[in-house]
Amino acid sequence: MKALLCERHGPPEALVYREVEAPLPGPGEVRIKMAAAGVNLPDGLIIQNLYQVKPALPFTPGSEVAGEINALGEGVSDFRIGDRVAAMTVHGAFAEQVVVQADRAVKLPPAMPFDVAASLLMAYGTAFHAFRQRAVLRAGETVLVLGAGGGVGLAAVQLASAMGARVIAAAGSEEKRALALAHGAEAAIDYRNEDLRERLSDWTGGKGVDVIYDPVGGAMAERAFRSIARYGRFLVIGFAAGDIPSIPINLPLLKSASIVGVFWGSFLVNEPQTHRHNMLELFEFYAQGAIRPHISRTFPLSDSAAAIRWIMDRKALGKVVITVD
Numbered sequence: 145m146k147a148l149l150c151e152r153h154g155p156p157e158a159l160v161y162r163e164v165e166a167p168l169p170g171p172g173e174v175r176i177k178m179a180a181a182g183v184n185l186p187d188g189l190i191i192q193n194l195y196q197v198k199p200a201l202p203f204t205p206g207s208e209v210a211g212e213i214n215a216l217g218e219g220v221s222d223f224r225i226g227d228r229v230a231a232m233t234v235h236g237a238f239a240e241q242v243v244v245q246a247d248r249a250v251k252l253p254p255a256m257p258f259d260v261a262a263s264l265l266m267a268y269g270t271a272f273h274a275f276r277q278r279a280v281l282r283a284g285e286t287v288l289v290l291g292a293g294g295g296v297g298l299a300a301v302q303l304a305s306a307m308g309a310r311v312i313a314a315a316g317s318e319e320k321r322a323l324a325l326a327h328g329a330e331a332a333i334d335y336r337n338e339d340l341r342e343r344l345s346d347w348t349g350g351k352g353v354d355v356i357y358d359p360v361g362g363a364m365a366e367r368a369f370r371s372i373a374r375y376g377r378f379l380v381i382g383f384a385a386g387d388i389p390s391i392p393i394n395l396p397l398l399k400s401a402s403i404v405g406v407f408w409g410s411f412l413v414n415e416p417q418t419h420r421h422n423m424l425e426l427f428e429f430y431a432q433g434a435i436r437p438h439i440s441r442t443f444p445l446s447d448s449a450a451a452i453r454w455i456m457d458r459k460a461l462g463k464v465v466i467t468v469d
């Protein structure tokens with residue numbers, strides 16, 4: 145089979161696409177014939193050895209996959225050959241065949257296309273876990289989404305709106321702000337050039353925002369936190385800007401606010417039942433038309449290194465997906 149390989153750490157241009165032996169599922173594992181794989185910013189970090197997960201070389205990047213099961217490992221009883229599934233892989237998804245632990249896979253509704261399934265998993269799984277279990281978001285609350293035009297950002301805009309919240313989207317380009325507005329945000333901010341505090345104060349009538357969803361980090365985090373409401377929740381999602389922020393601890397005290405960590409990968413491993421339930425609710429949102437992944441670009445598997453480069457260069461709008469050639 146063909147796969148993208150990281151043989152030495154470096155930029156996407158150092159990756160190689162070549163023939164490798166197809167993997168065999170071990171006990172408790174299934175093999176998926178890849179139809180689509182979502183591309184995420186961590187794919188660009190893991191190949192440079194800058195991510196928290198550090199697989200041994202050589203490895204295949206790619207953290208989420210959708211396709212049909214074509215082999216079952218010993219002891220697997222929940223799945224059959226031919227089942228349509230999506231699964232979180234951490235790495236390994238940019239290959240024609242992907243082996244995953246069976247308990248990481250979820251069966252797809254018959255009407256859900258594979259590219260949609262590959263887009264729903266990590267971005268929407270993270271945003272939903274963040275709002276449902278970590279922030280305990282209530283209808284009518286206000287939500288600020290930073291990096292709102294990216295993968296996890298746009299998912300958060302759609303989901304917070306679908307959950308009845310009022311959403312303000314912060315993004316760095318006109319195109320990304322327009323996209324967030326088209327996907328449920330009530331207002332949008334150019335967070336590089338506008339006065340964030342003034343805009344958020346105006347938008348919330350001086351109260352501040354109830355929930356802040358931050359996949360960007362860097363200097364933006366503290367600026368945003370200063371506009372949080374009393375009893376607000378600041379969701380730590382990621383550090384796309386590169387720097388891990390240090391928010392002065394007197395700020396949460398002054399607002400009786402919380403800084404809440406969100407680690408979706410750890411959640412789905414440690415709480416598989418709740419994760420499965422979340423996915424079923426997400427599928428229901430999709431069936432009702434309440435969420436619709438925006439796939440701005442699709443790359444063939446043979447060009448998946450270019451897809452990682454596309455995300456790293458901040459060009460991605462919503463989701464980017466790999467499909468088999």
Ligand SMILES: NC(=O)c1ccc[n+]([C@@H]2O[C@H](COP(=O)([O-])OP(=O)(O)OC[C@H]3O[C@@H](n4cnc5c(N)ncnc54)[C@H](OP(=O)(O)O)[C@@H]3O)[C@@H](O)[C@H]2O)c1
Nearest residue numbers: 184185291294295296315316359382383384385406407408
């Ligand atoms: N906590 C979890 O469980 C979890 C799960 C999934 C992902 N994540 C994290 O979420 C973050 C976003 O992932 P993603 O796949 O959604 O990425 P993405 O689609 O590339 O979106 C990231 C957004 O961050 C902004 N950004 C600011 N500085 C950037 C920089 N130097 N390089 C790239 N983007 C920059 C960009 O928005 P503007 O251009 O508008 O500024 C971009 O749209 C990553 O840090 C990832 O590790 C966390």
